[in-house]
Amino acid sequence: xxxxxxxxxxxxxxxxxxxxxxxxxxxxxxxxxxxxxxxxxxxxxxxxxxxxxxxxxxxxxxxxxxxxxxxxxxxxxxxxxxxxxxxxxxxxxxxxxxxxxxxxxxxxxx
Amino acid sequence: xxxxxxxxxxxxxxxxxxxxxxxxxxxxxxxxxxxxxxxxxxxxxxxxxxxxxxxxxxxxxxxxxxxxxxxxxxxxxxxxxxxxxxxxxxxxxxxxxxxxxxxxxxxxxxxxxxxx
Numbered sequence: 133x134x135x136x137x138x139x140x141x142x143x144x145x146x147x148x149x150x151x152x153x154x155x156x157x158x159x160x161x162x163x164x165x166x167x168x169x170x171x172x173x174x175x176x177x178x179x180x181x182x183x184x185x186x187x188x189x190x191x192x193x194x195x196x197x198x199x200x201x202x203x204x205x206x207x208x209x210x211x212x213x214x215x216x217x218x219x220x221x222x223x224x225x226x227x228x229x230x231x232x233x234x235x236x237x238x239x240x241x242x
Numbered sequence: 243x244x245x246x247x248x249x250x251x252x253x254x255x256x257x258x259x260x261x262x263x264x265x266x267x268x269x270x271x272x273x274x275x276x277x278x279x280x281x282x283x284x285x286x287x288x289x290x291x292x293x294x295x296x297x298x299x300x301x302x303x304x305x306x307x308x309x310x311x312x313x314x315x316x317x318x319x320x321x322x323x324x325x326x327x328x329x330x331x332x333x334x335x336x337x338x339x340x341x342x343x344x345x346x347x348x349x350x351x352x353x354x355x356x357x358x
Contacts (some may be wrong), residue, residue: 175246175335175349176286178339183344222285229343232285240335 135160136225138233145213146241155223156227163197165206166224167197170235177220182206193217214238245269246338248350254327255357263321263353265336271316272338276347277309280333292319326357 135158145151157163164183169177180191187199197208206223218240223233245268252356255261265275273294278286289310292298308330310322313335323330333354337347 166346168349172353173352175248175351176337178348181344181346188341229288229291230345230347234285 134225136223136231136233138221138223138236138238140236141234142237142239144239144241147215151208151210151213151217151238153221153223153238155206155208155233156204157206157223157225158204163206163225163226164211164227165199166230167191167195167198167206167208168222168224169193169231170222172219177229178238179221213238213240215242221228244340246272246336246348246350248336248353249309250353251351252354253356255355255358258325260322260324261326261355263323263334263336263355265319265321265338265339265350267317267348270338270340272303272319273316273341274339275319276337276339277311277314277319277321277337278337280335280352286335294315315358323355326355328357331357350355 160213162164167179170176178190179195182189182199190196195210199206204239218238220235224230247266275292277289280286288305290298290300292311294313294348309325313319333352333353335352337349339347
């Protein structure tokens with residue numbers, strides 16, 4: 133069965149510091165992987181996606197993610213966090229249907 | 243591009259009444275739309291997949307007679323919560339997929355339903 137694990141429920145980083153949000157997945161075939169961001173009371177915005185090819189993918193807002201098949205991971209990174217990045221981040225896997233992780237709430241301290 | 247809207251953004255209704263939520267793809271035609279439910283501080287739970295012109299496919303455990311989904315056109319899907327009860331209070335989010343895309347879904351801003 134498909135599943136996504138985001139082991140960190142909350143993460144707090146200082147503004148300007150680097151960020152890595154972890155995502156591990158279980159999927160029976162070649163996965164399609166996504167990262168979404170959700171601000172309070174809002175829908176989800178697609179940050180980036182991986183389907184095939186280069187395992188390092190670039191997204192919007194300065195985010196990137198690296199697909200590591202051997203580790204079944206698709207971690208999200210950003211070299212320098214801004215206060216406006218505070219939100220909840222969801223990793224998702226799937227094709228016709230998406231399975232979402234539980235989300236990681238990012239807090240940014242000034 | 244790929245903008246999805248929902249209406250209303252929030253609604254309060256009395257127990258036993260029905261409420262309709264609209265989901266529209268504004269700048270693309272969506273052959274497939276999805277309805278999710280999100281509980282506070284939890285992830286999204288897929289309720290159903292809606293294909294234009296055909297019956298929706300509901301996930302296990304979702305009552306199809308309670309959550310009526312209609313996808314009458316390529317830009318509009320509606321979710322009607324019938325005979326709503328307080329336990330139906332939740333954040334409902336729709337998404338749409340472009341027919342030329344690669345499985346990515348574009349999400350609406352969500353509808354906060356409160357049943358009193």
